[in-house]
Amino acid sequence: MTGNSSEFYALRKRLVETRSLFIDREFPPEVQSLSPSGEFSRHTSIRRIEWKRPVDLSRDPKFVSATATRSDLDQGALGNCWFVAAASLLVNGPRQHFERVVPLDQGFDDNYAGIFRFNFWWYGHWKEIIIDDYLPTDGHRLIYCSNWEEKDEFWGALLEKAYAKLRGSYSALDGGKLVDALVDMTGGLPETILLSNRSEIPHNFYDLLWKSSQMNSLVGGSIYLPEGSARPEQRRANGLYMGHAYSITALSVVPWRGGSVKLLRLRNPWGRKEWVGPWSDDSSEIRNLPMEIKRKLNIVIEEDGEFWISLEDFLDNFDEIQLCHLQPDAISQELAHDTRKQNWSVTTFHDAWIKGVTAGGCGNAPYQKLYWKNPQFQVHLVDPDTTDNRQKCTMIVSLMEKEISKSKEIAIGFDVYEVRDSRSRPLDDEALPQTALIHRRGSGKYQFLRAVTKRFEFPPGYFVIIPSTFNPHEDAEFLLRIYTEKNVKSEVIDENNGPGTITPMVRDNMSTLFTKYAGEDGKMDYKELGIFLREATRVELKEEIRFNSEACRSLVTMQDKNKSGYLDWEEAKRLLQDIKIYLAVFRQFDANRSNHIDTLELGSVFNKLGFPVSRMVLTSIVRRYGGRNRKLNLDDFIIVMCKLVIMFDIFQEQQKKTGGPDDVAQFTRNEFLQYAMFC
Template structure:
């Protein structure tokens, strides 16, 4: 592990100053490994020379005067979504300073080390980088400030984000709302305006009200499917495959009527709209100098321009919102303009092939749907000012992308329970206990985040997030915003045996392979009682296995593990099932009878160890352990399930209920 990981920013900087040395980041080195995932030089670049700002400019500054939206110009990298997002962030001083601490410079106490902060999937994370930047030998290749070439905060901020996402290539292509969520911890929402006949008539009003609540706005035009370039210019000056930030809204009088205008910024710092209300249009020339000053009109190609809201709706295909509070959600505005505190419940979980990657429920995989992670939430009290007795809940599902790509379509469903239950819904219990309330939280989308607002009567509900297709693996974060405090939990099986069903005959060959785990007194051999007890258990396990071996192939689907363990009176948590699937599932997600018997025997022994520890904890020299500490994390379980025997040492497989800010009931499961 490098020193950058072991030490915090202040410790690193103090050490560098004491040794009169400059920082070189071993975790994000100044070479091709930080440029691309492959470690090769990016195609299209002849050479990349890494230089510190003092080797690029005569008098480098972190920030010249004040940081503004004009400080960021896009370079060679296709990261208009990041540049547009950072430009919007720069319009709100306090938010920018949280991400970009301004107490950094190249003069006093300079050590070649800089720090930035990002909200990374639910947690504010400090990212430390050195100040080596990619150049062509003279100028910056990526983000820069063309007007103030001695200013470097934008280039270093971009480098920190590239480090967070793996490399600079990790910023090549993305969505504006994703970058702003990572800079603010806000909630993303979008309005699809591809179908011009379905555009809501009050879109500009919603944009206006949302902007008043300090939300960020942006817009984009999709690239044609067969396009050979990453951006395609239209005759009106706009670019397809490009993201623009919306930096202001206005209503101005013109020829006896009011015109709704939007101000956009091209992250390139050049390339502007050529239609009505553009810089040199008759409409703009007709305005008085006072009105132009009020609008902040600059008659030059600096990338920022005004255009009619109607033209924005006609030319763009999506409007993005990034809300700093749930009050600003467009659906919230449509009903009420209240502003208040919200309770946030956060879960981190995963879709795992062979265990929890159940898909959306389409045939022929409808039964697998119930294998998806499930989360209960109980709404008890209606909202304060709701005379209909409803409870507001906003659900936000965010995929934890790999290599900055959303390769799966995600969505979620909400079910209302007739009677609360502590275990997951399945094929049998769902029709009996669940009443589907909303079939979808919208359509399945390839967006990183899907958000939907609901108004529900008090009661017990289950939220089931899923990918569209089954067997697709990904980690995700689920956030649920409510006006009142709620009771919420992960619906899972609780590990531990009860009683076994009547056994049936089974082969002796399997028993020979289980001698080690049947040796309960650790003597190295089986006593008669141990052998008889073990043989009875093995026959019971075989009986259960046969019940789920529908095609009599000697293998069962790992998605059936939860039911199999449950029928044995030994429900097993998803954490434990994860280790089993990883070790035994194979490519086809199948498990054979011998492996199943070995697994259940080892888990039974682990549970007995837990019971022994529990009894010892009541003595003066005993220690206290939780069930999760005895049934450890998947990586440790995998080793134990692979080994011939078991150790009675413990590992930490705890479920963390840590809260963050207003978070209520945050649960962090094992990082898979």
Template sequence: MPLQSTLSGRSSGSSRVLDTQSDGKSFEELRHECLMKGVLFEDPDFPATDSSLYYSQTVPVQIEWKRPKELCENPKFIVGGASRTDICQGQLGDCWLLAAIASLTLKKEALARVVPHDQDFDRRYAGIFHFQFWHHNQWMDVVVDDRLPSVRNQLIMVHSASNDEFWSALLEKAYAKLHGSYESLKGGSTMEAMEDFTGGLGEVYETKNAPNNLFSIMKKALDRGSMMGCSIDISSSAESEAKTSTGLVKGHAYSITGLEQVNYRGQTVQLIRVRNPWGQVEWNGPWSDNSREWNYVDQAEKNRILQNSTEDGEFWMEFQDFQRNYDKVEICNMTPDSLTDSTKRHWELSMFEGNWIRGSTAGGCRNYIDTFWTNPQFKLELEDADDDDDMCSVVIALMQKNRRKLRMEGLDLETIGFALYEAPNDEDHQGKDFFRYHASKARSRTYINLREVAERFTLPPGKYLLVPTTFQPHHEADFLIRICSEKKAQALEMGSNVDADLPDPPMPSPPEEESDEEKGLRRLFEQLAGSDQAISVRELQQMLNGVLSRRKEIKFDGLSLNTCHSIINLMDVDNTGKLEFQEFKVFWEKMKKWIMLFLSFDTDRSGKMSSYELRIALKAAGMQLNNQLLQLIGLRFADDNYDIDFDDYLTCIVRLENMFRAFQAMDKLKRGRVNMNMMQFLMLSMNV
């Protein structure tokens, strides 16, 4: 369901957190209940059973779920502050998660949000703990009990190097619960978890193929409170954690903590500060600690730059050396919801949620031009250029939702991407011809089966049309779009208005002025009508099927009784449950237009039209629907091949006109909303 929320300005991280327990109770309520009853919490939503561990395999060993007090004499939640040494990998292939947790320990404010410090093994201990994660545009408070999987009194998943510390093991359990099971955490990227820990928006750069302004991009990101990391690729597992002659470690996660420019022998040199969480093992090349390059820097400038570089493992190097030695840079941009008041600058953020539904809005990529245009479309207006040039910096991130949890249903990540076009001035959903004759101005570098595809663009101010898609049509997924810009940008969903232009039908012609067609219909009508000169629903069905069967261009198996009921409900102005001939004549004029409309889409005369064309067909009939309604109609009327036959097409269009006219009649003040009681609602529902 497409929903927009726009955040701008600075946030103190106080956005609402959603309680996730199925009974609706908060962590505080559940802990209080357990303390009052003198029991330890047992989580019914994530039980201590094999199903919480694996969904596609049996547990290979005999697992015992044990609480920390059963594993050691004096357990602690956190010992001496949370640090990277508290995180040791277990049997699960989730090193990506561990690397993110290690980076999180370097950001104390972010850590305090994910790992609330209002819990421990003290007098308030009740076997219950909680953690907070950002999950698809919403902060979630996830509650777990402290029963942890173990074998022979040893934890088999994430654990601390200290046997009496348990925050990291419990954090992993809460994250596994969020995604359905421990097995759901197999395989992933560090950036994915970093986003879930901060609500930030991730970018990844290959240093050897990075844009020329990478230094500027990274400097602005740091100014906005972003978290950054870097690493050196390995060609084999044997190289993992291997130390180079320059003091750098391959396959190891580093943090980036500073960027500066200094005057060195009359030239400006770009420097970067990098931190090795190990400590001590540092870069030993130019600009390293005590290197001779510092002797040629003004003393005041040197003091300013080096005053915060006292930690072991932290070092400076020239940015060109950095690009030569490191292979990857990961930037987790902090959105307004992630920032603290101390952050110097901030991003502007717009967000949209939507879906690709087969038969209506799952159009696939530009390779499939006949359906590409049916994908959700969003208009982005970049009004103000950046402070340092006349262009606009914008990061667009497309995320598919809930795919880890859906693995249990056999669904994996879809291949996704997006394209940007120059937008027209109107706000209508653009049709096939627009994309046939207009080339994209920018696009994601590739379509790929990742949770999120994010790209940074530098664009001139203007209006742009964003089209997110799966690679192939008819593939379903829910998605979230985040648009980050340096300056405030306007964003909206195209074609989101729901409206109908339904003029009053013309007065039927008097008998003496009837056309030959009308005279023929009158004779047939009078043969079927009774003494009241009106036809019932079955007589209408007989009449229409007889008339339409003579039209060879319409291929159909006959109109259903339900369709004819809908026709009578639309045209029966005197509420007799039947149609008089004057009412039928008005309907027949509508019917002829609807037939011609259907035939314009039934190009192969199969008696069917593509459900993807429904938006255009309904608009031509005077009705404009948004994606949500089109998705519902597609699910209701389309067959397995995403086609709609003539009978269902007619039922759909008649019911929609009936509903629009009923609403317009009740909306006397034309405010776009009506109030009704239960009786009115039931009368309206039963009459459609």
């Protein structure tokens, strides 16, 4: 279960009073918590899992034995070195950050009730995860994360279980990015520096790492697995493992042979298996160091998974550095200026790429026009930074895809445009040349990462951020964070709902035809209207259009101002005029005459008709009418247009009755139901 601390304390109190032990029904000690598919991890040969509580595994279990340290966590039979390395960095960092994730007011003392809680930053919010303390074992010992040296300590194993619950199962932790776990445990800003191309590595790389560590950034390194590898990890002759993540726990520069050497201390989350090259535990370099430097480096000659390595050897062997900055100042570009900013202002947007509405892709041919369908966010940078006199505004943009399925990889990125003035409507391929001064910058190459972050410096002005996936038509939710030194004005750029001005068209007299098909009362119901429109369109448009019954009902309702259920000649004449306008625009966007239009075109269609609608409304239309292929046929398009007109008229009428703001109208329950049925 998830909850808040007051809920946890109340539940624990009841359990203690009744001498009961908690069982989490949301994440039970059963096989589906290991893997929804029912299969155990590919990393273990264990075929029978027994769930046991720490009190069943130890005579004297401890939540934290003395003080939590980075050596408390050793990876077990699960491919989650990235998580274990991240947790080691967390406990090695500022104590307040660790204790926010791992509250220490719980354990196996008098208040023990088999219930524990942990906190994770989950896409913009701190989320408390409550678990029971049943842990997977082989019957005797833990099979996943544990403390090999102090087997009575269980905070690491319980943290791993809480994270597995957050992500859906233990198998969801089988493979991942170290920086993703760091963000989930801190809410910090992620940054990845690729090391495969030496020419692209910052010239002051070690200084960036040093300053990042001084600002409490959490840092790790990863080695890629060779493409096509059948094994999850592969050992190199030098002791390092490909397909593996290591935490970087310290840095140091030591005198060596008349000069100096830059060193990094790494920890293997396995708690063993170390680097065996220069500066490793048994190397001649370590043996020949003066004792005072050995003490400074805290050299421990034992198989504990921790070792020193030179910067050059690190760069030769590792493929990327992953950093999680606990404060925006530590973004690598910022460190080059060696400044410290305080009280950053952060703006957060939760949004989505929706197939058929906002999933426009990166703009590559032949989908150039779809790019402008992506969500757009306007930022007004007003005041320059106070930390220098360059009259620039720092803006850090971090785009994070909200994880739904690990099997679905999506490449993400964003662009930043500067525009001349405030935008009331989204940028498009027609408006851009007149409104945008320059495509300022972006996140760079689209990447298969959960998050991409970039720092910019711009003069005061208006800027539009457009996040996108690389390919169009990909559904995904995202979190956009914008950090600035000063408060800024920011908003989603969207269309305003409501009709504008439709270009008038000449109305032809079809009264004789109307009289032919109208009833004796001189009016038409929806069936009679369908027959009339079939012939009227053949005469007027040179094509016979057969609207289905639901479309005809909607057309009657749209023009039936007195709500009689029938149309007279004047109403039918206006209706024919509207239909001709709707058809003309529909055909414009149905170039291949398939009688369908792509839902990604709907925003442009509605704008052409003088009836712009917001993304919220567009999303509802697409999900109701778009189907799997995200196409709208003519009948459904007519129904949608009728509903928009009818509902807008109802809203306007009710708003005038009840008064209040322009965008608020009040309805009684019966009025709401009446209008809902009428539409």
